[in-house]
Amino acid sequence: MTSPRVPGTYVFDAAENRRGRALNRLFGSLKTPENRGWFSADEAAYCDAYGLNAEQRDAVLRRDWNRMMELGGSIFYVFKLAVLDEKSMQYLGGVFTGMTTEEFTEALRAGGRSFG
Numbered sequence: 001m002t003s004p005r006v007p008g009t010y011v012f013d014a015a016e017n018r019r020g021r022a023l024n025r026l027f028g029s030l031k032t033p034e035n036r037g038w039f040s041a042d043e044a045a046y047c048d049a050y051g052l053n054a055e056q057r058d059a060v061l062r063r064d065w066n067r068m069m070e071l072g073g074s075i076f077y078v079f080k081l082a083v084l085d086e087k088s089m090q091y092l093g094g095v096f097t098g099m100t101t102e103e104f105t106e107a108l109r110a111g112g113r114s115f116g
Contacts, residue, residue, distance in 0.1 A: 020072020026050040027077030063088055
């Protein structure tokens, strides 16, 4: 049984959702090969086109995964960026599965069937 929502929390939730909106829109756009190509060609300009603030832009360009999530990026969308960079994906996968980078890489090669 869940407790009823306090009306004041809606304002907080709405503000929290807006905070990462630009980041999540950028990450979501990377699902198409055309957009991934544009992003790879000039990451900074692509970030600017999606209206990222300076902190968000810096986190994306430095691949600071924790900071991206602190700034409102959802883990699902942050992974969309990680898949563009094989080493980042291996690192993140290892963090979330508890595997070493080598173990995670091998699990990926095996089709993902041997995860933790």
